[in-house]
Amino acid sequence: MTEFDDLFDPQYAAVDLFTNRVPENRVFADAVLMHLERVLDGVAILGDPVRRNVVSFYGIGGIGKTMLSQRLEDWLRGELTGSTDWGDRPVFDQSVHTARIDFHGSKVVSAIDILLVLRAALAGEGRTFPAFDVGLAAWWALARPGEPLPVIAKAGGLDVRAQIAATLTDALGGALDDTLRDVVSDAGGRLGIGPFSVRMGVRIVDAVRQRRLRGRLLRECDPLVAITERARRDPSQDIASSLAGLLSWDFEHLLPGERPLVVAFADAAEYIQDADRVQEALFNRIVYLTPAILWVVTSQRSLDWTSPATDGVLPKTGPGTWPGLCSPPRAEPSQHLVGDLSDADVMRYLSRASGTGGTPVLSDEVMNRILRGAHGLPLYLDLSLSIARAHGGKRLDSRQFGGPLPALVTRVFADLPEEERKLARTASLLPRFDPALVARAAGLLEGDARRLCARALVRRDEHPRFPYRLHDAVRTALADEAPSNRGAWTAPDRLARAQDLLDALRQRHDGVLNDIDHRLDLLQLAAGLCAEHGIEAPWLRKALFELPGMSRTAERLPPPDDRTWMGQLSRFFEAWRGRTTRERIDYLEDLVTTPLPHDVARAARLFLAYAHRTAGDADRALPILQALLAAEPDSSLLRYQLGRTLHTLGRYDELDVLLRESPPADPTEVERLRSDLAFERGQLTVAMAGAAARAEYLHAAGRHRVATENQSAALWRAALAGRATVAECDAMIAKADRSGAWLIMRTSLAAKAICLVGDEPAVSAILAEAASIIRARSGFPGWREWSAELLHALRLDDRHRIAAVREQWDARQPTCTPNYRLVDQLFRHAGYPPSYPPLPDDAEPANVDGRWHAIISRIIERT
Incomplete structure (x- = not known):
């Protein structure tokens, strides 16, 4: 039995050594002080088109950016534990509020979720945000009718959701009838605020447009009128991201003494820096519309928002808008490459770990080989020590050290118990997971999966259902490992396990049919697996169609991609992203002229017929349905839909023939x-x-x-x-x-x-x-x-x-x-x-x- 449980003793984690380095902390401290000065001087406002509210740390995977981000937040809040060279944080007259946005495993940006995190960060007793709360209520009611706002946590026990309800009741006043007023009233209710509805959203929009809100400032907020009118027609994530401007509008109307220092930490932004930039565009807009919030962005890639290539692709670009993101920067805060550990730091770390905490004595040759292979990468050092500790006190062979990082990862995996090795490779196929899911897919015990989750190779975050993920560098190494490595998977092995994961996701999905949010989370993981491995899953298509709200479903799918079945299905769902019925018809008419998988083409034509019929053009729906039925004469659904259309058009003779000769089953x-x-x-x-x-x-x-x-x-x-x-x-x-x-x-x-x-x-x-x-x-x-x-x-x-x-x-x-x-x-x-x-x-x-x-x-x- 090995001492693998001691391999990642926090006392000797290289990440701790990295976060004790001073330069990144000084950059951050300077950025905070400069930002606060601009807020107090009244220049970090919506009216100034220049933005100096981003400090970026970027570097390769495994360098410790996530830990850096977390430690910087702890330091700013005065909660950093353990020894550090950073010293105490500055003393501020203002209250300090932080927000954390974790993009790990996210191919889709939920603008509204980001804004709810920011709203919670800004909240305080007696500090209200009426324009944002009214705009949020209008958008939420129109985009997610029937759903209550989620619990919005705030340190200190402040009930932010109840605060929003009170703000709505006060701002809307007589604009709501008694029934709708009960929805937003938190008087005597444990839930604070109930499910919103379409009628409530419509009445809020009408009240805003007619200037029937209480409070002169709120009535004079012209952006609120514009945003709620847009939400009335198109309650999409694009419109949701614009609500960030209302949050800033409210912030700017607080008394100077009421304005807190707000710092938002956005981690793993590389996940949303995709090729088409659609998801990054939402983030770009939110950052631009919150000039009074300092954004600390960590990513494997720098932000290229000043590049001419982003013009017309991202909402706000150019060196005049983001002088700190230029290369070289024209202003501070700016972007900073997270460098490697110095040779002296590496040797200091290895010398401290040698012979203590379960680590055998490291000879000079072993330490030098690790030094040459690490290139200053903290993750490499942690993995090297895990190999040393796995020897259980035996003499170390220096030739086992100094190889490339992928080889190191697979070597560590070889020392894992067999069950955990299978589970880890299964988990590597997902951006995030929970123990029960990977255990079911791997055919192993959940207890084994929970032991794996205790390893340092697995990170934990705050996702409500899938809180675990393998380190990105580990996932990459496993995806590229050579089949000759012990336990390594071939491409067919990975495909087979992806199918197992899909089966596990389907089983869980079928057990939570009344929980729409849970279903969306499950189907999003399933869609990602299909996109990544080129899998076709008819059950997934059916499940996605059955969800209420096609536009909300579209927001959770992988980007459109002509190369995969899932990517083509995402192209189909794009018809519901911010389009009216007429615009959807135009989109689908173009889509059906392109090469599509058979089932996606069928769905596109069928929903095009539905859209024509809804728009009052049943005569245009008829030939589409006739062609579909000719290709599938046994389809009861198509015969029924054809019959409905014939009846709508008054073509009774043809309907009579259909009912007599080939009625629906x-x-x-x-x-x-x-x-x-x-x-x-x-x-x-x-x-x-x-x-x-x-x-x-x-x-x-x-x-x-x-x-x-x-x-x-x-x-x-x-x-x-x-x-x-x-x-x-x-x-x-x-x-x-x-x-x-x-x-x-x-x-x-x-x-x-x-x-x-x-x-x-x-x-x-x-x-x-x-x-x-x-x-x-x-x-x-x-x-x-x-x-x-x-x-x-x-x-x-x-x-x-x-x-x-x-x-x-x-x-x-x-x-x-x-x-x-x-x-x-x-x-x-x-x-x-x-x-x-x-x-x-x-x-x-x-x-x-x-x-x-x-x-x-x-x-x-x-x-």
């Missing part, structure tokens, strides 16, 4: 299609039953998003039949509100208005809310709103109101669809001539008109 699909036909003919009992049966089936199958669409259709038809209640409508509105289902919300609001026909205040309020939702999506009123308003106007015999709706109808001249046939029937009831011809396959069209006349009469005559 699922009986509820046929039932739904027949119920749609019954709806047009005013046979509401059959119309309700078919939609309800389809909804029940889909809910049982776990397809909740599509089930809710069918449920809302059943509710709409029930309202027309006088068999829906206001409570049922409110429940559906709330459900759609939490999930961000805009069209379902509009349908449910219209159904509620029909339930309340004749109640002028109630119906006017409902229609006003629907109008706000329509504005939020840059849309237009349609059959839902026109049906509700016409029924209400007919009940009140308000001819002026009927004429106003008719003007909208004439201006739009909507294509004939089943629901627009209903609007036409309402106009005919009001005395207008028909706009559409009778149903072509109905032998007695008068019976259809008679049924609808009776339905409309019952609604407008009921008490």
Whole structure:
């Protein structure tokens, strides 16, 4: 048995020696003092286009940048333990606040997560950030309806989430009704702030635009108006990153004595310095929009934000914007290459470790070979001592030392117990992991994985679900190790284990179907494995499609890449990144003309057809669905979608042939299609039953998003039949509100208005809310709103109101669809001539008109 547990005794870690070197600390201390002076002088502000708020430390993997970053933060906070040559930190009159952003293992930047960390760092008793909090609430409600804000930790026990809730209640005041005010009120509630919703987001945007906020300064914040309006149309991460400017706006309106010194540490930025720069652009914008925050960036590569190559790629570039990032720098703070340890430091470290703490005596030859091989790299020294300690007190052969770093890594791995060696190689395939995941994939015990996680080769951070990761230099060495090394994997070995990891991720995913955040974390790791190893995983595609919010899913996927299946699937999801329905149609139309894997091409065409149908262009959806069905004649889904489209277009003969000769395999699909036909003919009992049966089936199958669409259709038809209640409508509105289902919300609001026909205040309020939702999506009123308003106007015999709706109808001249046939029937009831011809396959069209006349009469005559 070896003494491997003692191999990384902290007393003799080379990283400690490195962080005791003074130059990096002096650079940081000078940067802090210069930054603080600029903040106090009032020049570190949004209005000054020059930014001097970045100090960068860069260097090769294994040099100790992460430890340096952590030690600098501890030193600034006055919490650095152990002996150090740095001395005490300066004494500041201001409170000192820090934030930490760890990019390890992150191929995707979450701008909103960074901003929540900064908001927590800035928080303090009595220190409010109303513009940011209102902007955050609007964005969050529109981008993540149904989700509460996460717990926002703050040292000292301050409840930042409750502080945000109090700020919202105070700022919005009368802009929210009682229901929505309950959401943001923290009075008596343990959670402090509940799930936001689309309606709340729309009302916040309206209140901001109409300047109905409390507080003169807040009402005068023009950027808040612009950002919330953009969030209304496009609640993407791009817009979220702009919220950083609101945080700075609030900071600049604090009294000078209330402004803390804020330093943000961004570690492992190389993970977001990808080729297309999309992720780095979000970080670039946040740093630019927070001039009063000093950013300490550690990375394997320097920041090239002054290079002409970044013009038009990153939001803010050029030497005039970032003088400290020029080479050579034109101002301080600036960038600094993290150098190697000096020969004297290396020998001092080895001499101190020799013969103590489980390390055998190191001969001069061993120390000299380590010195020549290390080139001053701290990780190399730690690994060398691990090899020495593994000998268990035996005489050391100097020839075992001095090899290249990759060889050193594999040598250390060879001395690990076999189980831990397998686990470590499994973990090396992931940017981050937890013990249970790698144990399941490797077919080993979780206890073995936990012992591995205690090794110094494994680092721990604050990720809530996957808190462990192998050192980057170790992952790189394992990926490149020679097959001749003991236990080394070949490319097929790595591929097989990646498949095992995918299986483990799938099993865990299937067990947490009601936890969207957990599913996203799992699917993000799975997508990364597929991208890295060229794997195709149909279950992953299906799982990604089932998640609510395609745009949020798109934010968590690897970058688009034509070379892999996953990269092509990411290209498909790009259609939901900051695009309206029309823009999405344009993107997908271009995408389907490019070479794509079969399943991705099929999905792109299918969702293009859906988008056309949603936009009211079912005639453009029809040929796409026909072509897809011709290629897959056995697809029940495609037959059903084709039937829905034929019905929408009024092509009843073709629909009849489809239902007779090749109906969908699922009986509820046929039932739904027949119920749609019954709806047009005013046979509401059959119309309700078919939609309800389809909804029940889909809910049982776990397809909740599509089930809710069918449920809302059943509710709409029930309202027309006088068999829906206001409570049922409110429940559906709330459900759609939490999930961000805009069209379902509009349908449910219209159904509620029909339930309340004749109640002028109630119906006017409902229609006003629907109008706000329509504005939020840059849309237009349609059959839902026109049906509700016409029924209400007919009940009140308000001819002026009927004429106003008719003007909208004439201006739009909507294509004939089943629901627009209903609007036409309402106009005919009001005395207008028909706009559409009778149903072509109905032998007695008068019976259809008679049924609808009776339905409309019952609604407008009921008490």
